Amino acid sequence: MRDQASGVAAGWSPPDAPPSWALTAELFRAIAEDDVLLDLAAALPPDRLPPLLLSAAVRDLVAREQPAPLAGYFPTPGSGQPVLDEGFRPALAAFAREHAEELARLCAAHRYQMNEVGRSADVLAVLGDIAPDRPIALVDLGTGAGLGLQLDRYRYRYAADGRTRTVGDPDSPFELHCAVRAGDPPVPATVPTIAARVGIDVEPLDLGVPEIRDWLAACVPPETGAVDRFAAASAVVRAHPAPLVRGDLVETVERVCADLPSEALLVLVDTYVHVFLPDDDRARFAALLPRLGRDLEWISVDPLVPLGPDGRDSVQGLPVPDRAVEAYRAGVTGVVGRLSVRDGAVSGRVLGLAHPGAAWLEWLA
Numbered sequence: 001m002r003d004q005a006s007g008v009a010a011g012w013s014p015p016d017a018p019p020s021w022a023l024t025a026e027l028f029r030a031i032a033e034d035d036v037l038l039d040l041a042a043a044l045p046p047d048r049l050p051p052l053l054l055s056a057a058v059r060d061l062v063a064r065e066q067p068a069p070l071a072g073y074f075p076t077p078g079s080g081q082p083v084l085d086e087g088f089r090p091a092l093a094a095f096a097r098e099h100a101e102e103l104a105r106l107c108a109a110h111r112y113q114m115n116e117v118g119r120s121a122d123v124l125a126v127l128g129d130i131a132p133d134r135p136i137a138l139v140d141l142g143t144g145a146g147l148g149l150q151l152d153r154y155r156y157r158y159a160a161d162g163r164t165r166t167v168g169d170p171d172s173p174f175e176l177h178c179a180v181r182a183g184d185p186p187v188p189a190t191v192p193t194i195a196a197r198v199g200i201d202v203e204p205l206d207l208g209v210p211e212i213r214d215w216l217a218a219c220v221p222p223e224t225g226a227v228d229r230f231a232a233a234s235a236v237v238r239a240h241p242a243p244l245v246r247g248d249l250v251e252t253v254e255r256v257c258a259d260l261p262s263e264a265l266l267v268l269v270d271t272y273v274h275v276f277l278p279d280d281d282r283a284r285f286a287a288l289l290p291r292l293g294r295d296l297e298w299i300s301v302d303p304l305v306p307l308g309p310d311g312r313d314s315v316q317g318l319p320v321p322d323r324a325v326e327a328y329r330a331g332v333t334g335v336v337g338r339l340s341v342r343d344g345a346v347s348g349r350v351l352g353l354a355h356p357g358a359a360w361l362e363w364l365a
């Protein structure tokens, strides 16, 4: 458990980490090092992502109880990143001791559910090469709260070598920022028209319910950009409800796609979902795509499988370039892939590497 928490802390503290990442790194360092927090994490079933689940329980309880001075260290929407100083760790340790039972109860009652709207910037980068003039029917697999279904309602800024490119809705209440670290992703000049959209999830999350919204906000890392993005995207989702189908994606995708307009190009999106499927389910999903009987694209942004440091295979079964394996081993990285079905023939390629919160993209293609 200590290693898992330290690993998350390390992911938030690379040499070039912006100052706003320090609180998240420190929170997970505390979970690795504080006896009470470590015991709480160690008591959770390993498949519940204990350090992450515990971090969410802490955030949730702090947001509700507003203990001083601890609450002041955590960003809220629009607050900017509060200053982190040496008072944080003792304040957190005292809070954990005082509220250990409540934290355990919260962990038992919830699952860790990360919804990262920034991943829409990775998906959009692929869409430029996919029939840019054809309306799409968007199916977001494992959509969670449905943030990925609204990708035409966000504004995006891609920055590379001092140049920036802005795409998307000029009236969007927020802008997703993505640094292009290498290569030239085919970002489209405009976001494709979405003729139909639907999300599938075993546990769709309704952002209209305040308790669900609060828990999902607590699952967001305490980094000002992530906190602001989630709040803004959550407001967009609530203003534009889209259909969410409850079900296993392998079992339901055929039925869901059958109802979508045939003239639109079917685009299946999966961000950090297929990585969690058992091998058999991933194989069944891949096998059923040509059977859907229409042209389609499957855009995936997922870590390599098996999940963990030994990951080496693409969830889409595509050849993985050495650079992707090497980058993956050096830290948690999403691998961007595109698999196409045209007239029943399947082809595809790994295209790039992506930061899990879409802070950067590295294009390989």
Ligand SMILES: C[S@@+](CC[C@H](N)C(=O)[O-])C[C@H]1O[C@@H](n2cnc3c(N)ncnc32)[C@H](O)[C@@H]1O
Pocket (backbone or CB within 6 Å): 113, 114, 115, 116, 117, 119, 141, 142, 143, 144, 145, 148, 200, 201, 202, 203, 247, 248, 249, 250, 270, 271, 272, 273, 276, 277
């Ligand atoms: C890590 S979250 C990612 C959510 C969202 N795609 C994102 O990137 O922010 C994984 C989501 O996949 C859903 N999920 C996992 N297995 C699934 C399955 N077999 N069928 C449908 N949804 C699934 C979970 O309920 C969860 O909402």
